[in-house]
Amino acid sequence: MPGQHAFIWWMQEQGRDPLNPSAMDLMNFLDYGLDERKWKLTTLRTYKSAILQLLPAAQQLEIKEDELFREYLKVMGTGTFKRLHNATVDLAPVLSCLQALGNNHSMDIKNLTAKTCFLLATCGLLRPDDLACTDVAQCKLKDDELELIVVFPKEKRDGALIIKPVVIKSHPVEFFCPVKSYVEYRRRTSDQDRFARTTHPKSETTLYTPLMRHLRRANLSLSTDAISNYIQEIMQLMPRDETQPSYKARSVGTTAALKRGIPVDDVVTHGNWSSPAIVEAFYRISRALASNFTTAILS
Template sequence: MTQLEWSIDRSFFQTLDSIWGPHSIDLFASPRNAQLPQFMTWKPHPQALNFNALQRPWTKLGNLYICPPWNLIPQILQKLHTFASGRGTKRAREEPAFEAPGMARKRRLYSEIGLSSDASHTILDSPQAQRRHVAYGPTQQVYIRWAQERDEDPFHPDPALLINYLAHQRRTRDWKPTTVLAKRSTILDLFSDRSPITESMVYKDYIAALKATDIKPAEIGCLDISPALAYLQSLPNNDDMALVQLTRKLCWLLDICSFLRADDIHCVDINKTTFDKRYLKLFVLLPKERRKGKRIEKVVYISANSDPKLCPLAAYQFYTSRIKDHPVTVPHPKDKNFTICPFIRNTLRLHAAVSMQTISNHMDSISTLIPEVERPTRRVKPRAIGSTIAAESGMSIDDIIAHGNWSSPDTFQNFYRLASRTRSNFTEITLSKSSGSTL
C-alpha cells in the first residue's frame, strides 16, 4: 500500500468524528480510502471536490479532517501555522472560497444580468443555499468532467446529453431509479433555465420509463418492538445508568414517542425547553419542515409513561441533571446567525455538542434489536413504528398528524405508515345480519 492509500480504521475515525466532528471534508484522500463524502485527491479525479489540497484555500471548507501521507506533514504544519498567524489570517480572508459549479455559474449569471452583490448575496449565500450547493458540488463536477471528456458543453441545457449521462451511470454504476432521479435534480441545478430539458419530449419519456421500472414495496406490517422494550427494562435505573446508555435510551424514546428525527433533536434548544410531570415541551429551531416556503420553529409535546424505565420524561430529567453543570452555547448547525444550547452532548466531553449522525447512531443502537422482515430498504425508523402503532391502536389520523407536526395525512400515509390494518372488523360489520342494511 502506498502512502497515498493508507487510512485509519473506519470505526476509529467515527470515534474521532464523534468527539471533534462533524467533519466536512477529507483533505488528503483517494476514492478508495476517503472517510467523508467530500474529499480532495492528490491528482484530479471525477469524484473529488478538488485536488492538491496544499494549493487550495482552506477557508470556508468547514471542519477539516486531515490524515495525510507522512512526507507531507511538515508542509501541512507550515500551512496551518500560516493560517494561525496574523498575516495568514489576513490572506485567508482574501482567498476565494471553493464554490460548487452551479453556484459559481449562477453568481456570474446574476452579475451579467445586472443584479447587485447584495441581491446575489440574498439569493446564493443563505445557509440553506450554501448547504445545498456544497452537497451538489461533487455530483455536478462528475457530470461536467464526463461531458468535457466527450467535447460537450456541460452548461448547455441539452436533454440528450443529460439523459445519456444518467443512462451511462446507471449501467456502469448500477444506480437504482431513485438514485438516477436524485442525481438528475442535482445536475438540473446547474442551469438557470431548465425548460429546454424538462419540457422536451425525450426527457419526459425517459423519466416516465425510469419511474415505471421501480416498484414501491408492499407494506411490511407493524414490527415487534418488544425486544427493544425488554432491553430498556433490563437496564439499571436512570440514576445508576452509564451516560452513554442513558443518551441512547433518551434519543430512541424521543424518536418513537414523538416522531423526532435525529435532525430535529440536533436542533433542539434546551434553554427553551420546559418540563413538568405531565409533559415535556421541546423547542426545535429550524427543523426540516417548512410552511409556505418559510423556515419554522417547532414545538413538540411528549407525555409521560407510567413505567419509569420506559418514560421519556424520566430519561430527560436524569439526562439533564447530568449536563446541567456544563452550559454551552453554539452556532445553530443550519444557520450560524442563530445560537442554541445543544441538547445531546458528547458523552466524554459534556460541554461539546454532537453531530446529527451521532444522534442517529444512538437511535440505531436500540433499533437494531427490533427484528425485521426481509425488505430491500433501509432500517425502518422508530417514528414510523410509533406512528403506525398509534394508528393501529385507534388514535385518529388527525392526532397523529398534529403530533408529528406533518403538513398533511399524505406525509404519514406515503412515508411512515407501515400497515393499513385497523381495529375494526370490517368482515363482521359488512356481513352482520343484524345490520339491516340493504342495497
C-alpha cells in the same frame, strides 16, 4: 418505451384507463414496481418520467403538483422508502432491552444517551436532526409532560425556517418513560449549559443550547449522525426482513401509534406531517380512540 408499456399493461390489469391516470394510480404503480418487481430507484424515476410523457401537458402538471405525489417522490428518493405496513413492527425486544438497562439514575451515560435519544425520537415522532436542533434552554417540563423546542427543523413554511414545539407525555413505567429519561439526562449535563451554548448549525446568526451532548465533553453538541447511531443501537433489536432498510424511530413511532388507535389527525399534528394523506398513504391504520402517544407507542 419499457416504462410506458409496463404502466399500460398494469393499468389495464387494474381495469383503469392508462391514458387518464390519477396521481394515486402512478404512485400505486411505482409501489408495485418497488415491492413486487424489485425495480431500482433509478428505474422507477425513469419510468415515472416516461409515463408522464404519455399525458397532455395540463395533466402532467396536475399530477406533478399533487401534494401527496410530491411528498411520495421525496420519500421514495431517499433510497430508504419502504412501507412499514408490509413489515412486522415488533417493539417487544426493545422494551425488554430498556427494562434490562435498569433505572436511569444508575445507568452509564452511554446507555442513558442512547435511551434518551430513542425514547424522545420514537414518542415525539422526531428525526435525529430534530434532536440535534433542539434548544434545551427553551424546553419546558411540567408535571407529566415535556415540551421540546426544535429550532429550524427540516420542515419549512412558505420556504421559511420555523420553530417546532413538540409535547411528549410521560409513561407510567419508568423504564419506558421519555420524560424521566430526559430529567436524568439533564441532571448529568445541565451544569455545562453555559459552555455548550453555540451557533445553530443552520443559522450563523442564531445561538442555541443543544440538548444532546458528547459523552465525555458535555459542553459539545452531538451531531445528527451521532444521534442517529445511538437510536439505531436500540432500533436494531427490532426483528426485520434483511431485504428491508433499517427502521427509523419517527416511522416506527408513527406506525405503532396508529396501530394502537391514535387518530390519524392526531398523528399528523404530533409528527408535523404535511397532511393526513401522507400518513394514510404510507401506513395501514386503525381509527380507534387513544390519547397518550407515549403509552400507546410503548405498550
